[in-house]
Amino acid sequence: MNRREVLKAALAIPFLSGVMSGGLTSALAAVGGPVSGAPRSRVRPGEPGWPSAAQWGQLKQDVGGRLLKLESPFANCTATSTTAACREALKHLKNPFYIGDQPALTQTSGWVDAWTSQPSAYAVAAESTADVVAAVNFARRHHLRLVVKGGGHSYQGTSDAPDSLLVWTRHMNAVTLHDAFVAQGCAGTQPPQPAVSLQSGAMWIDAYDAVTTHGGRYVQGGGCTTVGVAGLIQSGGFGSFSKNYGTAAAGLLEAEIVTADGIARIANACTNPDLFWGIKGGGGGSLGVVTRITLRTRELPEYFGGVFGAIKASSDEAYRALIAQAIRFYHSDLFNPHWGEQMAFDPENVLRISMVFQGLDEQQAQAAWAPFVDWVRARKEYVFVQPLKAGAVPARHFWDAEFFRQHAPGAIVDDDRDGAPRNHMLWSGDHGQVGWFLHGFKSAWMPASLLREDRQSALVDAVFACSRHKHLEFHFNKGLAGATKETIDAARDTATNPQVLDAFALALVAGYSGPAYPGMPGPGPDLAEARGDATNIGRAMDALLKVAPDAGTYVSESDYFQRDWQTAFWGANYPRLAAVKRKYDPDGLFFVHHGVGSEAWSADGFTRLR
Incomplete structure (x- = not known):
């Protein structure tokens, strides 16, 4: 979420200068209705029906030996003694490529009072579609909890589950x-x-x-x-x-x-x-x-680029005025297909800018921001705690790891393992997410109507009130208002909540602490602090939603405890999604937290409720 540092180091490069009547109820009934012959519960290890050693052996044979019995590398760590697996994991704890290569780990280590990263019982390390078919058939026949993991980035904990069979597709990467x-x-x-x-x-x-x-x-x-x-x-x-x-x-x-x-x-x-x-x-x-x-x-356009900076206001009154000017400026000058990424609003009365652009060169980007910069510099109540700078790179080099190693090494983080692919790099601004333990995460699509002159004042008040509790980010690239008609029409033909079509940004409020995988040496997360932070996150989002009370939320960046998740994630599209689920998975083999059809199962996915 925090991509503020993306491309910042690149500036030194020489040549850079309300859903529907009855629809949701009907959908839930259709998904949750009884299915003839469907299992009422899934089987756990040690329970009658759990596959025998011979049956697991047959699956292993069917998938060419690629069946793994999983254990967390932290399973045998203690304060005084660590295994080789534990030491290796601790060494690479902030390397997302390493974590992704461990079928027993996930990129998020947990969420307070929600879930913790726990490995599946077994994993099929699939290398072909045939391996996936074998795993799916085995899980269905033996009534197993089935989990799917590719990148393993789910904040909701959907890419792992104890006592399950994991379909792990990491090696299918052609x-x-x-x-x-x-x-x-x-x-x-x-x-x-x-x-x-x-x-x-x-x-x-x-x-x-x-x-x-x-x-x-x-x-x-x-x-x-x-x-x-x-x-x-x-x-x-x-x-x-x-x-x-x-x-x-x-x-x-x-x-x-x-x-x-x-x-x-x-x-x-x-x-x-x-x-x-x-x-x-x-x-x-x-x-x-x-x-x-x-x-x-x-x-490709000729250039991709970014604009980065931070401005601190000397008082609350000045900060409110700065928020107002930033929103006016965004609406008048940046609300178009050229611009994406973030403005962030801090409790310390700092506006942080980390925007990206496409289809402009560096001079055009600087010119676009000149009116805003002039406005700030003309007022003594503001200071640039980070100078506002624009930079561009030839678009072909935007994800070129060797280019950044040569020109802006601070912008990226390498996969530091011996023999790692040279193209594997992470933006330095995303490094804090690796292994993080979430305290809370809330998002909301902000309707473009709030940018109208008669609504901007209310939006400013809401942003200011939100920022008194927590850091708030507007991700402008995660709302499609301001895009071309072709772009909006294409997105309309997807299952994503239609609110995205008329949202100028996705608002994000979150909190987290460092990696906290179960079994890691150390005291573990401060749960009281995490719960207090979660409370502040809720207060912050409540303050913002006073101007957008019916805002939907993005399924991948949302509250684990979202109550109205069907409507929040998919809006009027949920009944249609429920029908697709019913057609292709009538017995509910595929279950994820707050996924389509999950209302028919217990929270752990093991017991059918209806």
Whole structure:
């Protein structure tokens, strides 16, 4: 979430200068209704029906030996004695590439009073669709809790569960470029177009390295380079330049997905179109195991770039005026497809700016910000605690790790393991997320109507009130208002909450502390402090929502305890998603916390409620 440092070091580069009547109730009834022959509960280790050693052995044979019995590397750590596995894990605790390579770990270590990172009992380290099919069939036949993990970035804890079988797709990471892709069954109805196919275990840095650094084109993906490609697509997916290129899900041309019956299906606009629509933003892990995605690619602009700075106000009154000016300026000068990423509002009366741009050069970006900079400098009650600077890089180098190592090493963090792929890097501004223990996380789509002159004052009051409790961020790239009609129309044909179409930003309020995997040496997280922080997060968001009381929320960046999650995540799209779930997974094999159809199961996913 904190991408404030992205590209900041690059400035030194020489050449840079309310849903529907009855619809939701009907949907819940359809998903939660009794299913003939469906299991009432799933089986745990030691219970009758848990697979025998011989049955696990047969699965291992079926998947070419790639069945793993899991244990956390911290399982045998103590304050006075650590194993080699524990020492290795502690050494690489802030390396997201290492964590992603551990099937027993997740990128988030837990959430206070919600969940902690606990490994599955077994994992199939899938290397092919056939491996995934074998795992799905085994879980269905033996009534096992099934979990799917690619990147493992879920804040909600959906990529692990104790006593479960994990389908781990990390090793399915091939990337294939296409000059003229046509989706299966769409010949004659769709023109060939440039595209990229990615297996579901690939990370976005793998996609950007192939498509942009080496291919000279653009694919809409995620901002954090270590996020898994399939999980982002299924969540909707926003990148830094979404106001121009749309959501990642809207760029999906085709997917291969293994459904609950063990069939590997092709899903696109012409083949299984209902399933295709559900994959595009319906949430990861609810409809099946995605094994491959194909996304459209675009022409690159000449430059990508960023503008970074921070301004402190001398008083609360001055800070309120600064917030007002920032919102006016955003509306008049930045509310367009060129600009994305963040403005943040701190309790210390600091406005932090970490914006990115596309389709402009450095001089054009500086000119765009000149009126705002002049306004600040003309008033003695403000000081730039970080000078506002703009910089641009040739777009082809935006995810080029070697380029940044040479010109701006402070902007990135490398995979520090021996023999690590040279293209693997993380933005330094995302480093704090690695292994974090969440205290709370809330988001809300802010309607563009709040930018009208007659509403701006109320918005300013709400932002100021929110910032008295916690740091608040507006992620402008995660709202599509201000985008082109083509971009908005494409996003409209996805399962994502339609509120995103008329939102100027996604507002985020969160809190966290350092890694707290169970079994780690040390005192563990301060739970009292975490709960107090969670209370402040709630107060902050409540203050903001006074001007947007019906705001929806982004499924991947949302409150674990969200009460109205069906409406908040998907709005009027939920009944349609529920119908897709009922068709392709009538017995509820695929379960994730607050996923489509999860209201039919207990919170741990083991007991059917209705």
